Amino acid sequence: MSTPSEFTQSAPPTALKWAAQVIDTYRIFGHDDTRVIALDGVTVGFEAGKFTAIMGPSGSGKTTLMQVAAGLDRPDQGQVIIGDVEISTLSEKRLTLLRREQVGFIFQQFNLLPTLTAKENITFPLDLSGSKPDPEWMQRVIDTVGLSDRLGHRPSELSGGQQQRVAVARALVERPDIIFADEPTGNLDSRSSAEILGFMAQAVAEFGQTVVMVTHDPGAATYADRVVFLADGQIVDDIVNPTRDQVLSHMGTLQG
Amino acid sequence: MLRLTLKNLRANLGRLLATAIAVATGTAFLAAGLMITQSLSASVEGDAAIQYAGVDVAVLAPADPGEHRSGSLNAAVLEEVRSTEGVNSATGEFVAETTIADSNGTAVRSRSQGRAWIEDHTLNPITIDEGSPPTAAGEIVVDTETAQDGTLTVGDTVVINTPSGEMDAEIVGISSFGAAPSVDSGGTVFMSAGWAQEVLTGGHPGWQQILISSDTPDAVIAALDTSLPGSPEVLDSEDFLTRQTETTEEFLSILSPILTGFALLALFVSGFVIYNTFTVVVSQRSQELSLVRAIGGTPSQVRRSLLLEGSLLGLLASFAGLAAGMGIARLIEYVLDRFDVRLPGVGISINPRVILLTLFAGTLITLVSVMLPAWRAGSSRPVEAMRQAAVDDSGTSSLRMYVGGFFLISGIVLLSLNAFSASQWYFLGPGALLLFLGVVVGGPLLARLYGRLAGVLLRPSMTGRIAADNMVRNPKRTATTANALVIGLFLVTLVTVAGTALKDWIEMEIADLSESDFIVVSETAIPQGLVDEIAGADGVDATAPIRSAAITTTSGDSVLISGSDVEALQNTAGFSASTGSLDQVISGEGAADSGVGAFAGPGAGRDAEGPGPFDPEARQSDPGGTQSTSADETLSLIDPDGNTVEVPIVAQFELSLDTIFLATVVNDDLFTRLAGERPVVQVYVRSAPGEVENLGATLDSLTSGFTGVVVVPGNFVGQVVGQAIDFLIAAINGLLGLSVLIALIGIINTMNLSIHERRRELGMVRALGMTSSQVRSMVRIEGILIGLLGTIVGVTSGALVGWSVVKGITGDAVSLAWGRMGLIFAAGLVISLLACLLPARRAVKVPMLEAMAAS
Known part of the structure; x- marks a missing residue:
């Protein structure tokens, strides 16, 4: 096991250095015999303007970490800070609004509303809050993901890769403080996967977007600026600018 | 598979509850409808069977077309029956409306009947609980319920209102009829046979039917069939009972289909809901069903499991519906009671037929509704459940559009045709049906x-x-x-x-x-003082008092005659001639010893065309055996002194809502000559302009002290x-x-x-x-x-x-x-x-x- 990096040990937030932080957080499911400790005192920060990957074997708690950090789930103990807001005291409604305005999501599947067209799906979060997308920014995002000619189509008329591109565009168009992606390439072939990962890396590099991605694909993790490894609900490793071999060897250590 | 079914039922209990409620609601109404009609017919038949248990043969007076049985079986007929060989005992029966006035002068019970007391124990189903039977004029026996309602006890003297007017009577006994208070749902006032003949018949003695107890009924029927005058009906006990329950059967034959119709409708709508719910249940369990299919369950096993589930649910829910149905039946009974309609007999009862029919119908409708979802579930492929819920475009094919559209449009066209071609009723049914089909297909x-x-x-x-x-x-x-x-x-x-x-x-x-604004009516008599008060009341423009009597003709029949100031009648009730002229009727002039009358308008003469819709006599309590008259007839009437008076009918009057109460009309002078002094029974009142409402209140207060006098708005x-x-x-x-x-x-x-x-x-x-x-x-x-x-x-x-x-x-x-x-x-x-x-x-x-x- 390597020693935790400076990111996980770092001190409280300075403005905008951290897009989201999880501090000494526990998340426990079930009772007694069925009790599972998904997060066992995790402390981690996600740096603004960076692409962070969370990796770990099945059941390591990586999805739970993402959900807690994104405000989709509440920890049993510990602090979660999105931007500069500590969310544990927020009402469900305030939390929903915060997610709507500051957090973007890309899921593995069920990303899109089947009754809406691609364009409507992209603007869906903005429509929910009744705001209008910035047309210039919108165009730029659509051009980036290469969807200009599919905007009027419904999800059922798009390929899996195209559907995920719509999801990426939706996450980008609202310019959230942070985008969480849960296995965004889990259902895609390798070519589409590379495209989607490329768009996300491009968004980080060109637009300064913050992206946190949960993945079990070492190839996908190499697109990230940093990889956080999780096992049994704890952060066990943290590497910056990972290569494929580094990731593979770390994963090998965890699973072996 | 049965175990899976049972487990499913238990696991989905909450979800299935909604279906169960739908089934139960539908069956509840079916059960209630069945219970009410069944127990009604059973109790009415039962009551009649008890009431006439001792009757072996019955003689019925001929009925007029209005189904009114007159009391034309006179004392001679009864004597002849009694002397017929094989007759153990015979008694006359006569029923006429008779009310008891309470201290305020209003009737204790509005629909009570007066009956002649039957002396013979075999023929009389009534028991005296307290006191003694009525034996003399002025003595009455009342039923327990009437006694209770009016807080009457033996020894009380009350005012009774009979077809012969108001009179005093002493209560000598309280009676009951088996477990029920009385044979009449509105209560009964019993009088001695002699007094009943005097006061109930309105001065025309006779019996409506004669009840006979005999050991040799067939011989008695054969003997009476030939010997009795005026050819009354002679019936054996079975036919007699059937006749007694006919009216109830008729009532039931209307009520029963209505209630059953509602029940079927409720079941039909339930069918939609059950179908939908099971579609819900099936798709919510699609994964589980796919698993069953994947590990080797055959389509028919899946279907059978669902059908079984449906049947069990349907059966359980039908039981609940049955219980709820009893509640509804009692509720209906209660509501009817509030409207003073008491169900005869013991009321609601349950019999095995109702139970079986309800359970069967409830289960069947559930089973039928489940069939399609079950079939669909069986045909699902094992992998299907894994599919993502997507937009379902099924059910919007162009064939559906054309067929549905065709049904809708032709439905509307037929309904419009029906609307614009009066009495072309055959467009209505198909039109409504097509409209419905259009809605379902094109839905x-x-x-x-x-x-x-x-x-x-x-x-x-x-x-x-x-x-x-x-x-x-x-x-x-x-x-x-x-x-x-x-x-x-x-x-x-x-x-x-x-x-x-x-x-x-x-x-x-x-x-x-x-035309008239008010009609003041009494079944018996309106005192002259009240008639004068009404005529002089504020806001009255004109009044026309009417007297009425049944007069015997030279041929032995009797004719109902109304006497009035014909001019006043013209002014108040819009009385007018449709044929002939009323002038002669007004003056009453004719040859010596004669008068002139007018008879009711088109359709009233039963000799001509049978009873019309406005047959006056059909609507009138008809104390004597009367006949209506017809145009160009001359009536030969016998006056109180025994002289014959010829009354030619010279005019026919227009029937209106006001004049349907009138019989053959003569002027006051002629009426007095024919019938002597008689009380006024109706007063037509016309109000001065704009005074209608005030006058209504005035009349109500004027008549409030008089029993049986009612003010009817025009x-x-x-x-x-x-x-x-x-x-x-x-x-x-x-x-x-x-x-x-x-x-x-x-x-x-x-x-x-x-x-x-x-x-x-x-x-x-x-x-x-x-x-x-x-x-x-x-x-x-x-x-x-x-x-x-x-x-x-x-x-x-x-x-x-x-x-x-x-x-x-x-x-x-x-x-x-x-x-x-x-x-x-x-x-x-x-x-x-x-x-x-x-x-x-x-x-x-x-x-x-x-x-x-x-x-």
């Missing part, structure tokens, strides 16, 4: 178009927009859900629109028929008919409301299914920032859109058919009941809103992460 398409339109209209709101989209994701299911509501609201609107328009029309037609019939129709509309709609409630359950089920199917989507939109209240309003809008669809289609088609019916009957421009239709519309919307409360809560409760994680 999914209609739902889709409607959803598109709603989507466009709601575009500015993202939640509304998505709700509209969601509504048409499964157009078939949306249409089935809406149709359950359509059926109920269609019928409610139809009844309301047609009923209201008919009521207005009838009231209008009836108002045209009445448009009384119109008012009564109007009220009756209003009551009918309300009652029918109350029953139909049931089907609307069942439809509510359907909407709840469908919405719950939609939410279940879209759990993952709901999780996602929540993650993306849709607030709970936005989710709630999304679900609510979807439910309301479905409800609105059902309401629009239901109310529109109901109004269309209602319009067609009314226009077909009246041929007039129909005033649609817009206000009431608006109310129905609002009710439909409120119901849909209510139906969404639960699903909306459920949608918000869907756990975000769980919903997304499920795969």
Whole structure:
């Protein structure tokens, strides 16, 4: 096991250095015999303007970490800070609004509303809050993901890769403080996967977007600026600018 | 598989409860209907059987066309019967309305009957609980219930109102009839045979029927058939009992199909809901069913399991319905009692036939409704459950569009044809049927178009927009859900629109028929003092008092004669001649020892055409054996001194609502000559302009002290008919409301299914920032859109058919009941809103992460 990096040990937030932080957080499911400790005192920060990957074997708690950090789930103990807001005291409604305005999501599947067209799906979060997308920014995002000619189509008329591109565009168009992606390439072939990962890396590099991605694909993790490894609900490793071999060897250590 | 079925039932208990309620509601009404009709007919037959248990042979006086049995079996006939060989005993029976006045002068019970006491114990089913039987004039026995209502005890002296007027009577006994108080549901006043002949018959002694006890009934029948004068009917005990229960049977033959009809309707609507619920259950369990299929369950095993589940559920729910049905039956009994209609006999009872029929019908309808979902579940491929819920375009094929559109349009065309071609009734049924088929077949398409339109209209709101989209994701299911509501609201609107328009029309037609403002009526007599007071009351323009008597003719028959100031009658009641002239009637002049009369208008002469709809005698309590007269006849009447008076009939008067109470009319002088001094029985009153309401109050207070004197508004019939129709509309709609409630359950089920199917989507939109209240309003809008669809289609088609019916009957421009239709519309919307409360809560409760994680 390597020693935790400076990111996980770092001190409280300075403005905008951290897009989201999880501090000494526990998340426990079930009772007694069925009790599972998904997060066992995790402390981690996600740096603004960076692409962070969370990796770990099945059941390591990586999805739970993402959900807690994104405000989709509440920890049993510990602090979660999105931007500069500590969310544990927020009402469900305030939390929903915060997610709507500051957090973007890309899921593995069920990303899109089947009754809406691609364009409507992209603007869906903005429509929910009744705001209008910035047309210039919108165009730029659509051009980036290469969807200009599919905007009027419904999800059922798009390929899996195209559907995920719509999801990426939706996450980008609202310019959230942070985008969480849960296995965004889990259902895609390798070519589409590379495209989607490329768009996300491009968004980080060109637009300064913050992206946190949960993945079990070492190839996908190499697109990230940093990889956080999780096992049994704890952060066990943290590497910056990972290569494929580094990731593979770390994963090998965890699973072996 | 049976174990799986049972476990499923238990696991899905909550979900199936909705179905069970739908089944139970439908069967409850079936059970209630069956119970009431069964026990009614059983108890009426039973009562008659007990009342006439000792009767072996009966002689019935000939009935007039109004089914009134006159008391034409006189003492001589009774004597002859008694002396016939084989007759053990014989007694005459006579029944006429007789009320007991309480201290305020109003009747203790308004519909009590006077009866002659039967001395013979074999023939008399009545027991004296207290006191003794009536033996002399002035003595009466009352039943226990009447005694209780009027707090009467043996020894009390009361005023009774008989066909011969008011008189004093002493209560000498209290009687009962088996477990019941009396044979008459309104109570009975018994008198000695002699006194009854005097006061009940209105001065024309005789019996309505003669009851005979005999050991050799056949011989007695044979003997009486030939020997009795005037050819009365002689019946054996079986035929006699059948005759006694005929009227009840007739009543039941109307009531029973109505109640059964409502029950079938409720079951029919339940069918839609059960079908939808099971579709819900099947798709919610599609994964589990796929698993069963994948590990080797055959399609027929899956189907059998579901069918078994349906049958068990149907059976259980039918038991619940049976229990609820008893409650409803008791409720109906109670409501009838409030309206002073007491069910005869012991009331509601349950017999095995009702139980079996209810359980069978409830189970069968459930089974039939489950068949299609079960078949579908069996044919699903094992992998199907893994598919993502997608937009379902089924049910919107162009064939459906053409067929549905064709049905709809031809339905509307036929209904319009019916409306514009009066009395072409054969267009109505097919038109309504085609309209219904069009709605069912074209429903999914209609739902889709409607959803598109709603989507466009709601575009500015993202939640509304998505709700509209969601509504048409499964157009078939949306249409089935809406149709359950359509059926109920269609019928409610139809009844309301047609009923209201008919009521207005009838009231209008009836108002045209009445000239007088009030008629003061008594069954027996209006004291002369009161007649004078009425004539002198403030606001009175004119009055016409009427006297009435049955006069014997030279041929031994009797004729009912009304005597009045004919000119006054013209002024108050719009009395006018349709043929001939009234001048002679007014003057009364003719040859010596003669007078002139007018007889009732078209259709009244039974000799000519049989009884018409306004046959006066059919509506009159008819104390003597009277005959009506006909045009150009000359009546030879016997005056009190025994002289013959010739009365030629010179005119025929126009029948109106006022004059249907009149018999053959002569002027006052002639009447006095024929009948002597008689009390006034009716006074026609015409008010001065603008005084109608005040005068009504004045008349009410003037007559309040007099027993049996009633003030009837001139448009009384119109008012009564109007009220009756209003009551009918309300009652029918109350029953139909049931089907609307069942439809509510359907909407709840469908919405719950939609939410279940879209759990993952709901999780996602929540993650993306849709607030709970936005989710709630999304679900609510979807439910309301479905409800609105059902309401629009239901109310529109109901109004269309209602319009067609009314226009077909009246041929007039129909005033649609817009206000009431608006109310129905609002009710439909409120119901849909209510139906969404639960699903909306459920949608918000869907756990975000769980919903997304499920795969």
